[in-house]
Amino acid sequence: MSQSRIAASFAKDSNRKLLVPYITAGDPNLDTTLDLMHTLVKAGADVIELGIPFSDPMADGPVIQAACERALKNNVTLVQVIETVKRFRETNNETAVVLMGYMNPVEILGYKKFAGLASEAGVDGVLTVDLPPEEADELVAELDAVGLDSIFLLSPTTPDSRVKHVCEKASGYIYYVSLKGVTGAANLDTAEVASKVEHIKSFANIPVAVGFGIRDAESAAAISVTADAIVVGSVLVSLVADHGDNPDQLHQSMFDTVNAMRLAMDETGAA
């Protein structure tokens, strides 16, 4: 099998830290999501995390909960989210796309069918928040069979014995949750994150991304000193909440926010 889009993104330029924006698919509708994906790429995104809306997003703060509710008002389904990736691939074959969500929609669709549809549509990796590696054997096997990466989380509470185990199981990248809390919480300690990321890197032979609590260019740049990639979500999803009914404003603010992070990260990298 040829190199995956995720691996290729990380391999492209060893000085460039990857920027991984998250948006919830279908918020406020799937056409907007598709347009936003292209805007994110223009602003400097390397990988896009596309949220699968779920009725009970237990690991998410109020911002992403509200995004799920907006998407579900239009009955957005996992199959439709996958179809949106397929439409994205009509004009973009480089930017990796990771589906991020909760187990139940995947469970109901069926692991094999999900893996098949996702791979066919051009999805590159899958991250299910409420699926720890201990319960993941069957899904990982199906994803593996079609060449999709299984991305797992590590958190500040993960003991070393588990860090090792999770690193062995994960592919694509490791997603380090930078704080004890839900998405969008705001108590990030840059120095502590840096030392933890260094520590994880001693176990991992794949890149380490950091997310949860990164809200502006400054924090993105600071974390990117040690992390291989920066994930940013709630702050972008708030833009959709604020400007969802005004496409021009939405795309402009999305571009500005992401591009500012991109520039700050590049500057930090060059310094």
Added chain:
Amino acid sequence: MNTAVESVEGNLSQQYPDSRGHFGIYGGSFIAETLMDPVSELQEAYARYRLDNEFIAEFEWELKNFVGRPNPLYHARRMSEELGGAQIWLKREDLNHTGAHKINNTVGQALLARRMGKKRIIAETGAGQHGVATATVCARWGMECIVYMGEEDIVRQAPNVFRMKLLGAKVVPVTSGSRTLKDALNEAMRDWVGNVDDTFYIIGTAAGPHPYPAMVRDFNSVIGKEIKEQSLEHTGRLPDAVIACVGGGSNAIGAFHPFLDDKEVELIGVEAGGDGLETGRHAAPLSAGKPGVLHGNRTYLMEDEAGQIIETHSVSAGLDYPGVGPEHSWLKDIGRAKYVAATDAEALDATHKLCRIEGIIPALESAHALAYAMNIAPSLGTDKNIVVNLSGRGDKDINTLADIEGITL
């Protein structure tokens, strides 16, 4: 299916769940990474203390002296005569301190939290019974108590909200999603993720990530153990059937578990049929749902075709939950327990009958179990004994009952 039953025969009560909390394909630990560590800490603590003689002795002392156990297994003679068939026996969990079985579990988990050095307790509640039982044990042992409750339920269950506050708990309204029990559970999980170091989450039903389903079952198994002893004492034999209502299923699993290996005892769980299973407006995942993953475990759920959790309906707030404890899902699949539903109307009718015929006001939840017992008793011989777990008293429901009858209190 038969093969599955064969292969698990003989040790149903001892062998399950497995070391990672699985009951067949159900149960497990489907949680975010941040919770894995506190959950393993809890697994280790529970595995240790459940076999610790001092812990067990203290738990039993509290059940006797604080909760008021054992409570009676009461022969409802007038009700039995009126029905003209099987003898109806009521397990009087309604006579426990705080008025329901919920206190059995909160006492157990509070003792565990104390041993683990956790001083901040969080809980979710629907009808408010688990919230009151949690606030009670927190007051009893001087622990901080935060209860998450759906905004909708706060309105429906105002007296219990006030009770919790009297006991010193902070009640946090949950405004996300459907603003009921499932959303309160989501919010409690979110609190836990943000406060893992000092916080113990007392889950109120036999669901959630391992070890909760087994732990909540074990703390409530005193119900089934007493039913067993008291049946032998009163009738010289085990009952022919044990019937309990099932929302999350904590009172039912507590009543059923000691009988799992007594195959001659029929175990029947009664879910909330709401307006009727055919209307879709109910809370009966075992009767009309399908397996999925929610709140840390794989189990039967009320969900749509895309895997979104759907809103439930029941006249009783305590049964208004889209999931169910994973052990019930397993007992259903292997055929050891049978699950049926009683509608709102049937439960209300049973409530009124028990009030008038036996002088006992049952909780609307428990009235579902009673309604099914009243359905089947007439067709059974007078020598048959049916135990109904009267899981709670109905004082909390008088506003609901009055509303239905158009009466302003």
